[in-house]
Amino acid sequence: MISDYVDSHFHFIEMQKRNPNAVNDLQSAFQAGLSAALEIGTDHLHMKERCILKKNIPGIYLSFGFSPHWVTQPDWETTARTELAGWAQDERIHALGETGLDFYWNYGTSEEQQKLFLLHLQAALEFNLPVIIHSRNADKLLTSMLGEFRGKIRGVLHCFGSDKQAAEKILDLGLFISFAGNITYNNAQNLCDALQAVPLARLLVETDAPFLSPVPFRGTPNHPNLITNTYDFIAKQKKIAIQDLIDQVRDNFFTMLDKSPGVL
Numbered sequence: 125m126i127s128d129y130v131d132s133h134f135h136f137i138e139m140q141k142r143n144p145n146a147v148n149d150l151q152s153a154f155q156a157g158l159s160a161a162l163e164i165g166t167d168h169l170h171m172k173e174r175c176i177l178k179k180n181i182p183g184i185y186l187s188f189g190f191s192p193h194w195v196t197q198p199d200w201e202t203t204a205r206t207e208l209a210g211w212a213q214d215e216r217i218h219a220l221g222e223t224g225l226d227f228y229w230n231y232g233t234s235e236e237q238q239k240l241f242l243l244h245l246q247a248a249l250e251f252n253l254p255v256i257i258h259s260r261n262a263d264k265l266l267t268s269m270l271g272e273f274r275g276k277i278r279g280v281l282h283c284f285g286s287d288k289q290a291a292e293k294i295l296d297l298g299l300f301i302s303f304a305g306n307i308t309y310n311n312a313q314n315l316c317d318a319l320q321a322v323p324l325a326r327l328l329v330e331t332d333a334p335f336l337s338p339v340p341f342r343g344t345p346n347h348p349n350l351i352t353n354t355y356d357f358i359a360k361q362k363k364i365a366i367q368d369l370i371d372q373v374r375d376n377f378f379t380m381l382d383k384s385p386g387v388l
């Protein structure tokens with residue numbers, strides 16, 4: 125029996141749209157061995173429900189931020205600046221994001237996406253919070269922007285979807301790398317190769333629920349309790365015992381979230 129696993133990235137609001145029993149299912153996941161999970165924001169519009177969830181389920185942590193899609197909204201910059209400054213100082217918030225660059229969907233212009241990402245990086249620096257980073261078709265620009273903050277901010281590149289060279293650049297910036305259920309798909313050799321380049325001390329695991337369910341649940345809505353399949357797959361790839369992997373990832377997760385002064 126494995127226990128005390130963490131899910132470093134899931135979306136409650138999106139889960140709830142697909143499953144009216146999302147709260148009960150989360151409670152059962154905690155009874156079944158989940159010990160902590162970071163619930164990820166993509167805008168400021170659902171903070172009330174998200175804070176209630178955190179209050180009701182110990183072990184839920186919250187991030188606050190705007191994903192790249194936000195640049196398509198009217199007055200996006202003013203809202204992002206104001207809300208980020210406010211929520212970053214709220215004791216219920218443990219991370220900023222998800223934020224980053226997405227040139228697959230090409231929201232707004234590249235300059236707009238960069239400006240929104242930069243607001244998060246600056247707030248992370250100012251308020252000593254980790255950043256949850258999203259990158260799609262944007263490796264080069266993303267690493268060059270993060271280079272300006274090397275050694276000054278901490279965080280994770282979530283749902284890693286690139287190759288070994290890109291992983292090495294992210295590690296060189298001092299960030300964690302998180303793998304999701306898509307590493308279990310049979311066309312994911314590039315992700316398995318990248319995984320081998322990631323030291324255990326820099327590794328996180330996530331569901332990105334309700335998206336990207338691991339094999340054999342691919343194609344059905346994802347849930348934090350399906351994360352054990354991804355842990356199992358990664359432990360086999362890394363040739364270590366699943367509980368050792370779980371314990372290491374939990375340590376990494378809390379190292380990243382640590383808000384104590386002086387912790388990078």
Ligand SMILES: [Zn+2]
Nearest residue numbers: 133164222332
């Ligand atoms: Zn996400």
